[in-house]
Amino acid sequence: MSRVTPGEAADTVQREELAMRRMTESLVEDLSENVPADQVTSAVGAAHHRFAGKPIREFVPILVERIVRTELADPDPTVRVPAPAATVRAATPDPETAPEANSTGERGSLVSRRGVLPLSIGAVTVVAAVAAGVILLPGGADAPAAETPAVAAAITVRGVVGSEKVAFFQDERVVKVLADNGVKVEVEPAGSRQIATTVDLGQFDFAFPSSSPAAERIQRQRNITAKYTPFASPIAIATYRPIADLLTAAGVIKPGPVPTFDMNRYLELAGTGVQWDDLPDNTTYPVAKNILVSTTDPRSSNSAAMYLSIASYVANDHTIVRGATAEQHVLPALSKLFLAQGYTDNSSEGPFTQYLTNGMGPTPLVCIYEAQYVEAAGQGRIKPDMVLTYPTPTVLSSHTLVPLTGTGDTIGKLLTENPELRRLAAEHGFRTGDNAQFTAIATERNVPVPADLIDVVDAPAYDTLEHLLDGVAKSYN
Incomplete structure (x- = not known):
């Protein structure tokens, strides 16, 4: 409690x-x-x-x-x-003057x-x-x-969440804390942009996408002002030691206590179509494939949208994209990062699971949330040759809960204020604002993480990001 x-x-x-x-x-x-x-x-x-x-x-x-x-x-x-x-x-x-409109949305208002x-x-x-x-x-x-038994009488609250948060809500310890507070939470996973664009939110009590832009879209569409941001996670790039060594020699990865991934150098290689077998002295991964980071589908998933935000900043001379001219300037470079990938998943769980199970052959570089890697380390799923790097700059993905009903608002408040839920969120790899708690967990799991995120940029404004995503989506056709 x-x-x-x-x-x-x-x-x-x-x-x-x-x-x-x-x-x-x-x-x-x-x-x-x-x-x-x-x-x-x-x-x-x-x-x-x-x-x-x-x-x-x-x-x-x-x-x-x-x-x-x-x-x-x-x-x-x-x-x-x-x-x-x-x-x-x-x-x-x-409610006396506007009974049909309130900040918790249209469905289930009390x-x-x-x-x-x-x-x-x-x-x-x-x-x-x-x-x-x-x-x-x-x-x-x-x-x-x-x-x-209190659980039999607990209020059932339904939410649609980014797939990377499903394990948190299914954790028996989380279930118990929620039950102690009189609620039982049922969640369905979906890509964050899907949550904001195509999911029927009328059947849920809360929406929990993985970024503030997706949450802002939901708030606009449903005339909701309430929101909660209980935790966050920066975008990271997972790779393997042989690939990290190759990219270190190519000037993309900078070694150190916490390896970084130079987005400027990476965009130079990707923009000119350099393939893995073009790299000098490459005997560990000599394949005729473009050097590309595997992502989710930018048309539906937040992690790809956040990756696009980073790339757009770098492609725009290290400036946040604003206005139609800047959008058109960066779109060709952004489209190349996605079109050559082939099939992409709708949520971040897909490519990360492939990374964990299939090795570097199909996925030498994968865009993920830091939380996914830290959580997997706690489950013993990280192998010795796996490496976590941080793009420079990166974007902090703020997991934002939008309450659609009064009970959904209760969940947002609990996740934000309950210290046990915050501790459990940190165990699942999320940053909750307590840096000491988070770094202690990561250190225990032998995952080098930056205690403080310094080289972080904001995502473009809501409308600009939508324009960029739509522009990339059109290039698929």
Whole structure:
């Protein structure tokens, strides 16, 4: 569980008090024909007292209303409650004035025109009880939630995520931390640009692409302002020791405690069509293939888009591309980097898996996320002849979660604030802002990584990157 600061605790109390007042007013109005107002308020106070000291407060108003309606024998089969705090927090438009638009998107919003939502009593009772830390027994008694498996009553939250994050969400330790917070997360993998362009987001509670440009596109399309960036990973290039030695002699790879990959020199070789068997004294990889980094498909995947961002910066005389003239200037060089590759995968998991299993024959150079390599090292999948290098410059891919519903917002908050989830993210190779924690994990796994990323450039602006990606996509035809 995350450590709660005094300020956060005060905010939680204030939100609960506001929700309780609104719920009480709603009950008094609904029951006024049969029950005196003072009896309603007295019942609310007594029910609320049952939850004193319970750790999870978000669903307490729901559960209190359930108890009161049961005790006062209200025949109304619905429960009206204020939206949970996570939804209120994420919503930007006022539900009174803009009920159809809020920052958590169109699907599954818990906010209606009056800020409340009719819910079936049966549907909310078990979930709310577990979230509040109790189980309701016949007659209104309560018992610790531990007596009943909480996972069965956890709220299921669905997300579409970049493939490199699937292992994190499937980690049993991550599953347990989320379950302890009342949620069960189900994820489906997709390329980050696919998430932003072709995936039907209406069936998900959150979208979690691997970069801020893809997230920005989702926010624009769905009029969402909320977002979370719980972790990040720079683009890296994985290779093998014989290839690294060849490219060191060619001036592409600079050896050192953390090897670097000179993008300027690489673009010179790629732009002139130099092949591997053209390199002097090449007896280890004498093949008639262009010297190219294997990537994912730039039309669908974020890692290729980030690689394109780096190449566009270098091709534009080490300046971020801006405007139509600069776009047209760099497109020929960028297109060459992708067209000669042949088939490319839609997500980063494909080429990296091939790198791990098939050796340097088909994939001597692979564009990956640093996190993938560090995670694989923890799994014992990195062989002695494998080498991780960092392009100079590189781009930091900020994994950005866009909440599409109130429960999606809850996941974003947990990933950002829960220290155990942040630690587990670092174990999966992601940088969470705690450099000491990350470098300690990498050192333990014998992976040389830069503690601080210095030679990092920004990706082009959203519209420019889209123009570049569309221009490369057209060159495929």
